[in-house]
Amino acid sequence: MVTFAAFLNNQMNLRPIIYILGIVLLTISQKVIFSQTEPIPLAEIEINSAGNPLVFKQISRSIQVITSNDLKTAPVFSLDDVLRYYGGLDVRERGTMGVQSDLSIRGGGMDQNLMMVNGVALNDPQTGHHNLNQAIMVTNIEKIEILEGPGSRWFGPNAFSGGINIITRQPESNQLKLDLSGGQHGLFFADVAGTFKMGNWTNSIFLGHHQADGYIRNTDFNMNQVINESTLKIPDGMLRIYLGYLNKGFGANSFYTAKYPDQYEQIKSSLASISFEKNIQLPIKINASWKRLYDRFELFREGHLWYQKIGDIYVNGSDTAGFPIPGGIYPYKGHNYHRTDVVSMNAGMGFSTLAGNTNFGILAQYEFIMSNVLGDLMLDTIYANFGDAWYNRSKSRKNVTLYLNHSYINGRFSIAGGLSAFYNSDYGIHISPGVDMGYFIVDNLKVYGSVNQAIRIPTFTDLYYQGADQVSNPDLKPETATTYELGAKLFLLRFTITGAVFHRDGKDLIDWIKEKPEEKWHSMNLTSLKTNGIRCSIQYRTKHQNRALVKSAGMSYSYLESQKLSNQFLSLYALDYLNHNLALNLTHQLFIKNLQVSWVLNFQQRSGSYIDFNSGDVVRYQPIHRINLQINYQISKLDFSLTCRNLLNEKTVDYGNVPQPGFWLIAGLKTSLDFQLFN
Numbered sequence: 001m002v003t004f005a006a007f008l009n010n011q012m013n014l015r016p017i018i019y020i021l022g023i024v025l026l027t028i029s030q031k032v033i034f035s036q037t038e039p040i041p042l043a044e045i046e047i048n049s050a051g052n053p054l055v056f057k058q059i060s061r062s063i064q065v066i067t068s069n070d071l072k073t074a075p076v077f078s079l080d081d082v083l084r085y086y087g088g089l090d091v092r093e094r095g096t097m098g099v100q101s102d103l104s105i106r107g108g109g110m111d112q113n114l115m116m117v118n119g120v121a122l123n124d125p126q127t128g129h130h131n132l133n134q135a136i137m138v139t140n141i142e143k144i145e146i147l148e149g150p151g152s153r154w155f156g157p158n159a160f161s162g163g164i165n166i167i168t169r170q171p172e173s174n175q176l177k178l179d180l181s182g183g184q185h186g187l188f189f190a191d192v193a194g195t196f197k198m199g200n201w202t203n204s205i206f207l208g209h210h211q212a213d214g215y216i217r218n219t220d221f222n223m224n225q226v227i228n229e230s231t232l233k234i235p236d237g238m239l240r241i242y243l244g245y246l247n248k249g250f251g252a253n254s255f256y257t258a259k260y261p262d263q264y265e266q267i268k269s270s271l272a273s274i275s276f277e278k279n280i281q282l283p284i285k286i287n288a289s290w291k292r293l294y295d296r297f298e299l300f301r302e303g304h305l306w307y308q309k310i311g312d313i314y315v316n317g318s319d320t321a322g323f324p325i326p327g328g329i330y331p332y333k334g335h336n337y338h339r340t341d342v343v344s345m346n347a348g349m350g351f352s353t354l355a356g357n358t359n360f361g362i363l364a365q366y367e368f369i370m371s372n373v374l375g376d377l378m379l380d381t382i383y384a385n386f387g388d389a390w391y392n393r394s395k396s397r398k399n400v401t402l403y404l405n406h407s408y409i410n411g412r413f414s415i416a417g418g419l420s421a422f423y424n425s426d427y428g429i430h431i432s433p434g435v436d437m438g439y440f441i442v443d444n445l446k447v448y449g450s451v452n453q454a455i456r457i458p459t460f461t462d463l464y465y466q467g468a469d470q471v472s473n474p475d476l477k478p479e480t481a482t483t484y485e486l487g488a489k490l491f492l493l494r495f496t497i498t499g500a501v502f503h504r505d506g507k508d509l510i511d512w513i514k515e516k517p518e519e520k521w522h523s524m525n526l527t528s529l530k531t532n533g534i535r536c537s538i539q540y541r542t543k544h545q546n547r548a549l550v551k552s553a554g555m556s557y558s559y560l561e562s563q564k565l566s567n568q569f570l571s572l573y574a575l576d577y578l579n580h581n582l583a584l585n586l587t588h589q590l591f592i593k594n595l596q597v598s599w600v601l602n603f604q605q606r607s608g609s610y611i612d613f614n615s616g617d618v619v620r621y622q623p624i625h626r627i628n629l630q631i632n633y634q635i636s637k638l639d640f641s642l643t644c645r646n647l648l649n650e651k652t653v654d655y656g657n658v659p660q661p662g663f664w665l666i667a668g669l670k671t672s673l674d675f676q677l678f679n
Contacts, residue, residue, distance in 0.1 A: 060414060060438030060448035062487055062500045062535065064088070064146040068169065069541070070552060071138060073587055073598045075630035075643050077181070077189065079136050083164070085600035085628070087146050088537065088556030088583040092654040094255045096661055097210065099221045101132050106148055106502065107531050107560045107577035108161025109511070111459050114151060116165040118242060120273045120289045123158045125367040126340045126374065127461040130293060133267050135225050135244030136166060137208050139179055139193050143167040148535065149502065150454030150483050152432035153420045156363050156401035160456040160481065170202060170231055171195040176673045183666030186213030196677065200233040215661035218251035218262055218301065237278035244271040251301065257469045258613035258657035264301035268294040268386070281351070288345045294386045297336040299468060323468060337389045338371040356408030365399040374464040395460055398425040412440040422455060427478050430455045444491040453482050462510055462523050470512065470521045477525055481506040494543060499536040506531065512572035517611045517618070521572055529574060530563040551587040551596065576608035576621070594634040602626040610656025624652045641668040
């Protein structure tokens with residue numbers, strides 16, 4: 001009998017199911033309804049990522065909101081695209097189309113951001129490289145809240161430089177959706193979503209299969225996702241169960257070192273969470289989750305037409321995988337295998353008095369890794385069950401965060417403050433306080449200021465990784481920072497204009513550095529790193545989506561500058577921030593009925609440098625200009641699209657020696673059906 005796990009692990013099994021469902025949708029009767037809902041003004045959208053839920057207008061912090069209306073015809077194919085072009089964030093791609101990216105908020109490292117889905121934390125303790133390896137499909141996104149700046153006083157240690165909370169869709173009717181795309185480089189995307197509603201119970205399932213042959217050698221990928229979400233509305237509350245599975249394999253040409261371009265990685269990520277909220281006199285929110293991630297990294301790719309294991313060595317024709325040593329080579333011994341488990345529970349409660357709103361709670365986490373590379377040596381070995389390997393190392397740690405926050409609003413004035421007490425079984429107790437204040441000068445113009453502290457503990461990779469080009473430091477300390485921010489928000493008709501300046505004083509920041517090009521990268525604590533930044537944004541959302549010439553438009557610009565402590569070392573992450581980052585998006589109607597165009601433009605100037613593998617020279621990052629264009633034409637129940645990615649065919653790199661794709665043409669088709677289960 002074929003088990004459910006075996007079904008998921010077969011990367012091609014989702015395709016026939018998606019094909020069959022697609023045919024059913026495309027041949028269905030004329031009952032398809034394309035809804036045209038009036039978008040809620042940004043000022044009135046409720047934000048859940050800043051302590052007590054408040055509408056956007058009242059929050060005295062820098063927060064961005066991306067809604068499903070913004071993404072209806074957006075030229076995006078992954079969460080990475082959404083955050084880069086509509087969030088204006090620094091998303092550094094090694095692999096495009098959601099294959100592998102690292103997220104940076106306000107110049108922070110990939111490990112310094114908190115990733116959440118419906119308030120459930122998803123960060124992986126192995127490495128921040130996995131923080132975007134989540135079972136999330138663009139079609140499943142209702143809203144994304146982006147907190148810029150520290151959030152440790154609410155969420156604990158991972159919200160060091162910012163955080164992202166993805167709110168998933170909860171359709172109000174029975175619905176089927178199909179989204180197909182195909183294009184150059186053998187690209188094929190197929191997503192199917194179905195929602196079934198019965199009384200107060202709603203169940204949504206999402207299936208996705210994404211694949212491509214790659215734009216250069218060893219950049220192919222094959223991804224499958226399955227998501228099931230059930231919600232049960234109860235009086236004054238809701239129960240939600242979320243299950244997600246991601247299976248992703250991809251060629252990783254020069255991803256982590258240009259010395260060995262034939263890298264490959266396979267990731268399997270599972271998430272199960274249950275959450276309950278009750279909005280009574282004492283509002284209660286409780287969630288519990290379990291997240292498991294398998295990671296197999298091959299420095300020399302194994303498989304047909306690649307390296308194959310013969311005895312104890314790997315060979316590809318006449319080439320033997322290994323590392324040069326005097327008089328020959330040292331044979332490559334095998335791949336890196338990791339399995340991480342994170343079990344979390346978060347219980348919060350709030351109450352209101354004449355003195356304001358108070359929120360308090362506890363977050364407990366257990367983090368565990370088994371590996372053949374990371375952690376302490378085990379007394380016994382355990383079969384990896386993910387290839388022909390055994391785990392011989394492990395490490396576990398416990399985190400407990402107690403948080404208390406209070407907010408008070410009196411007319412035009414508001415103040416919010418609080419703290420968290422974080423305990424880690426390896427690093428002890430740390431306190432992270434903070435305060436935000438705001439004042440409406442006039443009804444639609446608010447100024448605010450905030451001071452907040454944050455902490456982050458090292459990942460298992462920071463502490464234990466030993467590789468061909470990297471040496472870790474098991475004695476790393478937690479990094480801390482204090483961030484000061486001043487800002488303003490203007491709400492004018494359908495426009496929202498924001499601006500902020502900030503200063504972050506970081507202590508013991510963790511980075512990988514080396515003094516000479518021929519040396520290995522070493523993880524270490526930088527004594528101090530001060531970062532100054534400016535960010536401004538303008539967003540426009542029309543009231544009448546189906547009649548307006550301009551549907552939506554947005555612009556964000558950020559400038560960052562960090563104090564470089566020394567010119568004597570090269571930085572792998574901390575000093576490769578974006579000096580300038582300009583993101584523009586525009587969706588407008590053409591003068592032909594049912595024809596509209598969406599543009600996204602991105603200009604980036606990155607600080608820092610890298611060692612060019614071919615020349616051996618230290619090379620500064622060059623400016624990047626990206627333009628993506630999508631044309632949509634709707635005929636009754638069908639929505640056709642044509643997307644041009646990298647319209648100018650620019651040669652770009654986000655990481656040194658890892659070239660990104662040039663011009664990429666993609667055609668797409670979407671359709672949906674609302675239906676009744678019972679007459």
